[in-house]
Amino acid sequence: MKKEAHVSEFKKKQLAELESLIQNNKVIGLADITSLPSAQLQKIKFKLRGKMLIKVYNKNVVKIALISHKDRVKGIDNLIPLLDKGIPAVLLTNDAPFKVAKFVNKSKSKAPAKTGQLAPIDIVIPAGPTQFQAGPMIGEFGQMGIKTMVEAGKISIRDDTLLVHKGNSIGQKQADLMSKFGIMPMEIGLKIIALLEDGLVYDGEVLSVDEKVYLDELKKAFIESLGLAIHIGYPSKESIKGLIKKAFREEKALQEKLNIQVDINLDSRPSEKPKEIKETTETRNKSGIVQYSDEMAKKAQEILEKLKDEDLKHKT
Numbered sequence: 656m657k658k659e660a661h662v663s664e665f666k667k668k669q670l671a672e673l674e675s676l677i678q679n680n681k682v683i684g685l686a687d688i689t690s691l692p693s694a695q696l697q698k699i700k701f702k703l704r705g706k707m708l709i710k711v712y713n714k715n716v717v718k719i720a721l722i723s724h725k726d727r728v729k730g731i732d733n734l735i736p737l738l739d740k741g742i743p744a745v746l747l748t749n750d751a752p753f754k755v756a757k758f759v760n761k762s763k764s765k766a767p768a769k770t771g772q773l774a775p776i777d778i779v780i781p782a783g784p785t786q787f788q789a790g791p792m793i794g795e796f797g798q799m800g801i802k803t804m805v806e807a808g809k810i811s812i813r814d815d816t817l818l819v820h821k822g823n824s825i826g827q828k829q830a831d832l833m834s835k836f837g838i839m840p841m842e843i844g845l846k847i848i849a850l851l852e853d854g855l856v857y858d859g860e861v862l863s864v865d866e867k868v869y870l871d872e873l874k875k876a877f878i879e880s881l882g883l884a885i886h887i888g889y890p891s892k893e894s895i896k897g898l899i900k901k902a903f904r905e906e907k908a909l910q911e912k913l914n915i916q917v918d919i920n921l922d923s924r925p926s927e928k929p930k931e932i933k934e935t936t937e938t939r940n941k942s943g944i945v946q947y948s949d950e951m952a953k954k955a956q957e958i959l960e961k962l963k964d965e966d967l968k969h970k971t
Contacts, residue, residue, distance in 0.1 A: 669712050673720040673745065676708065676726065680747040682755065684850035685734055685739030693841055696744075699762045706758050707748040709845070714738055719747060737828045737848050744845065752850040756862035763844030767834055774819040778833065778840050787835075799828065853872045916929035 677683055688696060688711065700709050712720075717737055725732045737743075748755050768774070780801055787810045796803050802813040817828055847859040882893040885901055894920065910913075 669716045676747045682852045684746035685743045685848040686845040688744045691742040702762045710745045727807045735858045740848050752852050752857045757846050763842040765839040766841040766843045767839050768825045768830045772825050772828050777821045778819040780816045780818050782812045782815045
């Protein structure tokens with residue numbers, strides 16, 4: 656007979672709690688808390704209170720909870736393989752993934768590198784003067800491929816020098832040198848593995864995009880697309896001014912090429928169309944009776960006399 660596995664009441668309570676939290680939060684994710692001190696974790700929980708829940712459970716409890724929601728939460732099974740990435744903590748929130756990532760990144764603090772840790776970024780020794788006196792340090796720099804020179808009795812680094820590639824293990828000498836330069840490449844805090852929202856899994860690397868870099872890329876894309884729209888003559892609210900300027904420049908260039916002189920003032924506005932004025936010999940008084948002015952009457956008399964003269968000539 657197969658022996659039934661014993662599950663403690665504590666784990667059962669954990670499972671019930673996690674299943675309830677999954678049902679009541681739109682975003683579920685995992686974070687790696689490897690090497691994160693317990694005191695630091697508590698500080699992060701306090702900072703993110705009201706924005707996000709951070710829960711640490713037995714890995715098997717988390718796995719069972721994810722599997723049990725496979726048919727109810729789209730894409731949740733994609734988080735199961737990610738449980739093996741370090742020591743997982745479960746993240747639960749109703750905020751958007753990128754907003755959550757921003758909160759988490761702001762809660763991180765810098766720390767010096769230790770021997771054996773993996774470099775999170777390319778670690779570079781910057782060019783320029785240092786505080787070190789010329790002496791044995793020159794040889795230490797030389798061993799690590801860092802070119803130096805002496806200026807005013809102190810060591811100066813000739814060029815920016817890559818000390819450790821991203822993802823490579825940090826050696827003792829490299830860690831010591833970074834410490835002397837005050838370089839703190841490590842970050843203490845939650846490392847988001849992934850966040851799930853509406854069936855989509857957002858990788859931690861994608862969520863960690865620098866906001867300034869992201870906005871700069873958006874601006875660049877807008878400028879390039881606007882330039883393309885003007886180039887191909889695509890009219891839109893954003894491109895219409897540029898298209899008008901382009902048309903004016905091309906018109907001027909064509910005039911010069913064909914030696915055509917055109918006097919156009921683009922700033923002038925068309926004046927109001929003059930009203931057509933019809934001469935009349937009549938005026939009307941307040942009662943509406945037609946009257947003629949003395950001048951008009953005199954002209955009429957002259958015309959009549961001319962007509963009479965013409966008539967007399969014709970008869971004779």
